[in-house]
Amino acid sequence: MGKMNIGHAEKIWLLLIGLTVAGAWFAETGHPGWPLTLIVAGLIAFKGRMVVDHYMEMSRANARIRHVLYTFITIVPLLVIFSHGWGDLFRRLTTLN
Numbered sequence: 001m002g003k004m005n006i007g008h009a010e011k012i013w014l015l016l017i018g019l020t021v022a023g024a025w026f027a028e029t030g031h032p033g034w035p036l037t038l039i040v041a042g043l044i045a046f047k048g049r050m051v052v053d054h055y056m057e058m059s060r061a062n063a064r065i066r067h068v069l070y071t072f073i074t075i076v077p078l079l080v081i082f083s084h085g086w087g088d089l090f091r092r093l094t095t096l097n
Contacts, residue, residue: 012054037084041077048073
């Protein structure tokens, strides 16, 4: 058997899997609070950027489409942070009672 070469895409995939496992571990073992929220939001942002750049190949796509996706992967972690800090306000604003 020959030596197995791991390409760039496989390295990125392994990194994403590792970060997913790390995020799940933090979520299960960490104490709820700002540090955990910031770690999870950071993981979401980093993983989103990796997927957009390396798997969707948006670094070579039309600038408008690329900016829409970059905006989306910026907004999602911000929503995680806002939901931690202002979850009660969001609940009140979105409840029909």
